[in-house]
Amino acid sequence: MRSFVLVAECLNFTKAAERLYISQSTLSKHIIELEEQLGVQLFVRNHHSVRLTPAGFTLQQEAGSLFAKIDDVFSRTRKSQTDIWGKLRIGCTGIECTFLPKILEHFTALYPHVALDIGILTVPEINDNLERQELDIAFTPHLSNNLKSKFAIREVRRARLCFLLPRSHPYANRYSIDLAELKEERFILLSPATFPHGVDWFMQQCDMQGFTPHIVSQPSRFETLFWQVLAGMGISFWSFDPVFCRMMQPNMAFVAMKGANAYGNIAVIWKSSNPNPVIPLFIKEFDAVPLTEKLPMNALR
Numbered sequence: 001m002r003s004f005v006l007v008a009e010c011l012n013f014t015k016a017a018e019r020l021y022i023s024q025s026t027l028s029k030h031i032i033e034l035e036e037q038l039g040v041q042l043f044v045r046n047h048h049s050v051r052l053t054p055a056g057f058t059l060q061q062e063a064g065s066l067f068a069k070i071d072d073v074f075s076r077t078r079k080s081q082t083d084i085w086g087k088l089r090i091g092c093t094g095i096e097c098t099f100l101p102k103i104l105e106h107f108t109a110l111y112p113h114v115a116l117d118i119g120i121l122t123v124p125e126i127n128d129n130l131e132r133q134e135l136d137i138a139f140t141p142h143l144s145n146n147l148k149s150k151f152a153i154r155e156v157r158r159a160r161l162c163f164l165l166p167r168s169h170p171y172a173n174r175y176s177i178d179l180a181e182l183k184e185e186r187f188i189l190l191s192p193a194t195f196p197h198g199v200d201w202f203m204q205q206c207d208m209q210g211f212t213p214h215i216v217s218q219p220s221r222f223e224t225l226f227w228q229v230l231a232g233m234g235i236s237f238w239s240f241d242p243v244f245c246r247m248m249q250p251n252m253a254f255v256a257m258k259g260a261n262a263y264g265n266i267a268v269i270w271k272s273s274n275p276n277p278v279i280p281l282f283i284k285e286f287d288a289v290p291l292t293e294k295l296p297m298n299a300l301r
Contacts, residue, residue, distance in 0.1 A: 001063060003030040004042065008060040011050045085113045088278045091126040091138030092118060093194075094222055096266065098241050099157060100139070103285050114278055122194045122220070127151075130269065136276045137283070141239075142265040143201040149269050156286045157266035159239040161257040164229045172253035179257065183211040186234035191220040202237070205259070226252070239264025 006016040007027070017024040035042050042056035052060060092100070104116065121129065121138075129135040130151055140149070143161070147153055163182070165172050171181070183206075192199050199218070206213045216234045219225050229236050230251050237257060256262075268286065270279050 001034065001066070003027055004034055004056075004059065005063050005067070007031060007043065007050070008052060008056065008063075011052075013045075013050065084111050084278070084281070086276065086278045087115045087117060088276065088282055089117045089134065089136045090119070091121050091129060091135040093123060093126070093139060093141060094120050095141060095239075095241070096139050107282060107285050111278070111281065114281075123196055124193065126269075130271050133271060133274055136274055136279055137268060137270045139266055139268055141195060141198070142267055143198065143263070144261040145263060147265060147267050149267070151269040152272040153267050153269045154283065154286070155265050155267050157239075159241065159264055161237050161259075161262040161264050162240045162254040163257055164226070164236045164238050165253045165255055166229060166232050166235075167251055167253055168232065169235065169253065171255060174255050176256040176258050178209075179205055179259070180209040180211070182235065183209065183213075185214070186216040187213045188217045188219070188225055188228050188234040188236040189215055190222070190225060191218045194220045194222075239266075 003016070003020060003022075006019055007013060010016045010019070013024050013027055017027040020027060031042065038055070038059075040055040041053050042059060044051050044053055108114070108116070119135075123140055126135065126138040126140060127150075130138055139156070142148075142155075147155055163171075163177055171177055187202075189202060190198050199215075202213065217228055219228065225236055228234065238254075240254060240256070268283060270283070
């Protein structure tokens with residue numbers, strides 16, 4: 001149709017092709033295909049001139065309003081996106097660096113007028129703030145294969161659990177370890193105030209293996225846990241994360257934890273009664289994000 005409009009305006013196939021940056025043969029093909037679709041002849045051509053047929057004249061008159069309507073539809077479609085204003089308050093625990101920056105980059109490109117307020121909180125603080133609607137959405141860690149929450153929940157990341165060992169540890173070059181092999185080790189676990197279910201889950205796994213773990217430290221920050229492992233104070237466990245792996249690889253080994261339920265998950269949670277219209281738009285961003293974090297052998301060693 002755009003080819004037709006330009007030929008009708010120029011009444012010259014050569015000039016129209018030049019303005020469209022296509023060959024004259026391609027332009028002629030466009031016109032022939034349009035005539036076949038409509039079942040009418042649009043132009044009368046000879047070696048000296050090009051003129052419109054009555055059908056061609058009618059189409060030219062209608063095409064202007066048609067393209068104006070299409071342009072208006074496209075404009076309003078674009079405007080419907082940029083016209084979304086609001087604020088989204090997001091709660092994080094600090095472990096979302098694997099995937100969240102890309103999500104935020106894409107979301108802000110789509111909705112430039114939505115302000116994002118991001119805070120680093122503990123899991124109990126996240127739950128309390130969601131309940132009071134002082135947060136709109138949040139990310140929380142979960143262990144094993146079951147995700148449970150009193151809020152609406154969607155799993156957005158899933159990865160194999162790994163033991164964190166200093167490079168000097170005898171098992172540092174192993175690909176995987178059964179928990180029972182580590183019963184004599186000293187363990188560093190996150191504080192229950194930071195990750196309430198983490199200690200309970202780990203104690204249950206140790207109990208199933210027939211031993212009680214020797215816990216030497218329970219820091220409240222993820223960074224402190226890493227530092228203590230690097231200092232040789234004990235070992236810990238973590239979901240495989242390529243970002244942390246690259247950061248810690250020179251001095252720390254990531255060794256896969258054996259077991260059918262040895263998985264760490266990150267879920268996005270929100271209060272279903274929260275009326276903020278930006279929430280579903282943000283959650284939709286995870287539709288194209290890979291759920292499972294693959295654990296390649298060369299990343300662990």
